[in-house]
Amino acid sequence: MEEFVKSRIKQVLKGDHNAFGEIVEVYKDRIYQLCYRMLGNAHEAEDTSQEAFIRAYVNIDRFNINRKFSTWLYRIATNLCIDRIRKKKPDYFLDAEVKGTDGLNLYSQVQSKEMTPDEKVAKMELQELIQMEILNLPEKYRSAIVLKYIEELSLKEISEVLDLPIGTVKTRIHRGREVLRKQLRNI
Amino acid sequence: MNQCPVDIKEYMHEYLDGEISPEHEQILQDHLAICSDCKQDLHELEKTIALVQSMSHIKASDDFTLKVMQNLPREKKRVGIKRWFSHHPFLTAAAIFLILMSGSLFSSWGDAEQFSVTKVPNIVVENNTAIVPEGETVEGDIVVRNGDIRIEGKVDGNVTVVNGDKYLASAGEVTGKVEEINEIFSWLWYQIKNGVNSFINLLAGS
Ligand SMILES: [Zn+2]
Numbered sequence: 001m002e003e004f005v006k007s008r009i010k011q012v013l014k015g016d017h018n019a020f021g022e023i024v025e026v027y028k029d030r031i032y033q034l035c036y037r038m039l040g041n042a043h044e045a046e047d048t049s050q051e052a053f054i055r056a057y058v059n060i061d062r063f064n065i066n067r068k069f070s071t072w073l074y075r076i077a078t079n080l081c082i083d084r085i086r087k088k089k090p091d092y093f094l095d096a097e098v099k100g101t102d103g104l105n106l107y108s109q110v111q112s113k114e115m116t117p118d119e120k121v122a123k124m125e126l127q128e129l130i131q132m133e134i135l136n137l138p139e140k141y142r143s144a145i146v147l148k149y150i151e152e153l154s155l156k157e158i159s160e161v162l163d164l165p166i167g168t169v170k171t172r173i174h175r176g177r178e179v180l181r182k183q184l185r186n187i
Numbered sequence: 188m189n190q191c192p193v194d195i196k197e198y199m200h201e202y203l204d205g206e207i208s209p210e211h212e213q214i215l216q217d218h219l220a221i222c223s224d225c226k227q228d229l230h231e232l233e234k235t236i237a238l239v240q241s242m243s244h245i246k247a248s249d250d251f252t253l254k255v256m257q258n259l260p261r262e263k264k265r266v267g268i269k270r271w272f273s274h275h276p277f278l279t280a281a282a283i284f285l286i287l288m289s290g291s292l293f294s295s296w297g298d299a300e301q302f303s304v305t306k307v308p309n310i311v312v313e314n315n316t317a318i319v320p321e322g323e324t325v326e327g328d329i330v331v332r333n334g335d336i337r338i339e340g341k342v343d344g345n346v347t348v349v350n351g352d353k354y355l356a357s358a359g360e361v362t363g364k365v366e367e368i369n370e371i372f373s374w375l376w377y378q379i380k381n382g383v384n385s386f387i388n389l390l391a392g393s
Pocket residue numbers: 188190191192195218222223224225226
């Protein structure tokens with residue numbers, strides 16, 4: 001996969017911008033999911049993940065072709081999410097309409113074809129609860145936890161994405177796990 | 188509780204990260220066997236991980252890629268398209284050939300047996316020859332088809348001759364470009380050049 005993506009990057013550098021579309025196809029779900037779990041709503045996740053790809057395109061000539069492209073892309077997206085979390089206006093969550101819409105989106109996005117409606121609702125509620133607790137994590141624990149357990153990156157990859165020593169990444173994951181344990185122990 | 192080893196929590200996390208040393212694992216196992224609080228903690232941590240991992244995979248919208256492509260910065264994109272055209276001149280010509288084939292190209296080539304010249308003031312026509320007389324100035328581009336052009340005066344613009352020749356007198360002057368087109372493929376290119384900028388702009392979305 002990395003080889004395919006690198007051949008597409010070379011095409012983009014030659015000016016074939018449609019090759020970039022093939023790169024977006026490969027990573028769109030992973031990057032969107034990262035943003036969704038970091039930000040907690042579909043609208044912001046869409047905006048941020050779109051912007052991540054646009055930034056990657058604009059800066060593609062700065063990508064070191066000998067590195068892993070996904071790491072570079074995750075880094076752009078994670079930084080955008082963290083920026084957005086920091087800038088977030090406190091009154092954002094008061095927007096009931098947006099919140100309701102997101103619930104619907106989350107509901108429709110739960111992949112649960114063989115479940116009964118009741119099970120779906122139960123699963124959705126559980127997922128919402130977990131999502132809420134992830135959103136309550138301080139952003140430095142949140143990014144480490146999402147990259148580790150949602151995106152399933154290795155500790156080494158996470159340390160490259162976050163530009164932190166592996167030891168620091170571990171500490172953040174450990175603290176994040178402890179906070180979540182206290183919140184989710186009674187489920 | 189008081190007898191819990193100082194670093195027992197850290198060992199639990201090492202264990203969860205799959206990076207525990209045999210010595211630490213031994214200490215952890217021995218302690219969990221006698222301490223229900225720590226056993227409970229580890230159990231809760233494992234459950235927490237399982238819950239987070241159980242989150243459904245969510246997908247980007249179906250038009251996600253399309254939207255990204257539409258929002259790429261225009262400047263860079265247009266350069267990209269222009270480069271594509273210059274890297275693939277034959278494909279470009281072939282594509283535009285097909286597009287134009289259904290349009291006016293062949294009719295305009297086919298019925299072009301007759302002499303024609305762009306209607307501009309100050310131009311004189313004699314025996315299938317357009318003449319820009321000495322001392323006169325024609326403002327604007329001139330296209331002559333199936334005939335010649337003799338320029339004794341001044342043309343403030345481009346001159347294109349299709350299936351004909353141009354004669355530029357010593358006193359004649361053309362401020363723009365002068366082109367002679369005598370084959371259908373050149374004619375095609377001429378059409379393309381007129382069409383290609385709008386074609387590029389169409390693709391580039393402007
Ligand atoms: Zn203990």
